[in-house]
Amino acid sequence: MSRIANKSFRAKIVDAETAASFIHHGDTIGMSGFTGSGYPKAVPGALAARIEAGHAAGDPFKVRVWSGASTGPELDGALAKADGIEFRMPYNSDPIARQKINAGEMDYFDMHLSQVAPMAWEGFLGPLDTAVIEISGITPEGDLIPSSSVGNNKTWLDIADKVILEVNAWQTPMLDGMHDIYYGTALPPNRVPIPLLKSDDRIGQPHFRVDPDKVVAVVETEAPDRNAPFSPPDATAEAIAGHILEFLKWEARRAGLPPSLLPLQSGVGNVPNAVMAGLIAAPFEQMTAFTEVIQDGMLDMIESGTLRMASATAFSLSPDRAAFFNDNAERYRDKLILRPQDISNNPELVRRLGCIAMNGLIEADIYGNVNSTHIMGSKIQNGIGGSGDFARNGYLSIFMTPSTAKGGAISAIVPQVSHVDHISQDVQVIVTEQGLADLRGLPPRKRADLIVENCAHPAYRPMLQDYRARAASASFGRHAPSIPGEALSWHQRFMDTGDMKA
Numbered sequence: 001m002s003r004i005a006n007k008s009f010r011a012k013i014v015d016a017e018t019a020a021s022f023i024h025h026g027d028t029i030g031m032s033g034f035t036g037s038g039y040p041k042a043v044p045g046a047l048a049a050r051i052e053a054g055h056a057a058g059d060p061f062k063v064r065v066w067s068g069a070s071t072g073p074e075l076d077g078a079l080a081k082a083d084g085i086e087f088r089m090p091y092n093s094d095p096i097a098r099q100k101i102n103a104g105e106m107d108y109f110d111m112h113l114s115q116v117a118p119m120a121w122e123g124f125l126g127p128l129d130t131a132v133i134e135i136s137g138i139t140p141e142g143d144l145i146p147s148s149s150v151g152n153n154k155t156w157l158d159i160a161d162k163v164i165l166e167v168n169a170w171q172t173p174m175l176d177g178m179h180d181i182y183y184g185t186a187l188p189p190n191r192v193p194i195p196l197l198k199s200d201d202r203i204g205q206p207h208f209r210v211d212p213d214k215v216v217a218v219v220e221t222e223a224p225d226r227n228a229p230f231s232p233p234d235a236t237a238e239a240i241a242g243h244i245l246e247f248l249k250w251e252a253r254r255a256g257l258p259p260s261l262l263p264l265q266s267g268v269g270n271v272p273n274a275v276m277a278g279l280i281a282a283p284f285e286q287m288t289a290f291t292e293v294i295q296d297g298m299l300d301m302i303e304s305g306t307l308r309m310a311s312a313t314a315f316s317l318s319p320d321r322a323a324f325f326n327d328n329a330e331r332y333r334d335k336l337i338l339r340p341q342d343i344s345n346n347p348e349l350v351r352r353l354g355c356i357a358m359n360g361l362i363e364a365d366i367y368g369n370v371n372s373t374h375i376m377g378s379k380i381q382n383g384i385g386g387s388g389d390f391a392r393n394g395y396l397s398i399f400m401t402p403s404t405a406k407g408g409a410i411s412a413i414v415p416q417v418s419h420v421d422h423i424s425q426d427v428q429v430i431v432t433e434q435g436l437a438d439l440r441g442l443p444p445r446k447r448a449d450l451i452v453e454n455c456a457h458p459a460y461r462p463m464l465q466d467y468r469a470r471a472a473s474a475s476f477g478r479h480a481p482s483i484p485g486e487a488l489s490w491h492q493r494f495m496d497t498g499d500m501k502a
Contacts, residue, residue: 068151377418
């Protein structure tokens with residue numbers, strides 16, 4: 001049975017190749033998708049084939065791609081392989097696109113995810129030619145039933161000159177009603193408070209609206225989202241999770257937090273999933289989440305009864321858990337809400353709700369500055385995502401990582417980070433498998449004491465202690481002692497020798 005219940009939209013059904021013909025060289029395309037969920041699967045592949053044919057004929061063909069966050073191989077991977085992306089924002093995790101960005105063959109603009117929609121509306125990013133949006137259905141009235149991610153789709157549908165819709169029958173029909181699409185945002189000086197007081201408040205409507213005259217093509221698909229499976233937590237992930245859980249129990253007693261804690265926010269990955277698994281057995285109950293993505297661990301928490309509800313902008317489920325969700329979506333209908341990312345990541349809401357933010361890092365320095373995006377200061381790994389939205393504004397700002405990488409050749413704790421995404425003023429807690437450093441209220445030198453002694457790997461701790469001792473006497477100032485000519489020598493040594501150790 002067709003998911004397209006509106007007659008005028010059914011009249012616009014075409015194949016992916018025909019839909020892709022509406023996109024031209026130099027166009028800017030707003031794609032749906034967030035962490036491998038809800039992205040278009042067919043039109044980008046058809047566009048990539050067209051781009052490759054154009055290149056073979058000597059005709060240049062590149063497009064600019066905006067999205068919610070990362071997408072899947074059928075979008076970023078296919079277009080990057082075809083050498084079809086001139087510019088990409090705001091987040092990328094595709095390995096082919098990453099290689100082209102780091103080779104200087106693709107321009108990339110990294111930004112806080114909460115800022116993308118406002119900046120698009122304000123015109124700073126230029127015009128949007130086409131929106132290519134995956135949805136799960138179209139109502140008889142012509143409203144669009146969102147898919148497994150919301151991201152920036154509302155904005156793309158509103159501001160694009162043309163709209164191409166992919167209606168994906170793989171997505172469970174039980175998604176209808178899980179979304180809360182808020183149309184009350186405005187630009188200054190007409191901006192008003194967002195009337196959301198609790199994580200589970202609904203302030204919008206369940207569907208997108210679109211001007212039907214802008215819709216030039218509708219493509220029917222049946223293709224799964226593609227998110228990488230999570231590995232079972234290893235000893236390092238379980239140790240990090242253990243430190244965080246003990247800290248949360250202590251903080252709840254210290255601050256008199258309720259048994260439900262405060263709304264949880266968690267980045268994606270094996271370590272955050274280990275934290276979610278640990279929370280199932282922790283002495284908390286009826287917890288909530290106000291976060292970017294709903295991943296495997298949060299479904300497990302809902303199944304256990306530990307998590308009462310979760311608000312996010314997208315799913316980020318492993319293939320097995322995505323299949324499980326599709327088969328059992330009915331029982332989650334009153335427990336999950338998907339919102340636009342300018343609501344899910346809104347800094348004012350994060351601060352008002354008092355979110356407990358838990359995110360990963362690449363490296364942290366002894367004063368608590370965090371690099372979450374760049375390897376050796378110049379190679380982009382992914383992007384800042386929403387970590388900055390939550391870190392600066394949350395009740396707690398926790399960053400976590402194994403203490404070493406590359407088999408011990410890289411220390412995650414260094415004298416100075418090679419790139420700064422989160423300044424020390426936004427970083428409250430750093431955790432590795434070695435231990436936890438609560439940095440709140442501490443001046444730089446005391447922060448350094450805690451980070452080095454509690455978080456650094458024993459193989460690197462003596463090197464950090466030696467650096468600190470020499471910086472204390474050789475530094476230009478004593479507030480945050482530093483030896484500028486040596487502070488980044490660890491990174492240079494790794495680039496020269498393959499190992500940070502002296």
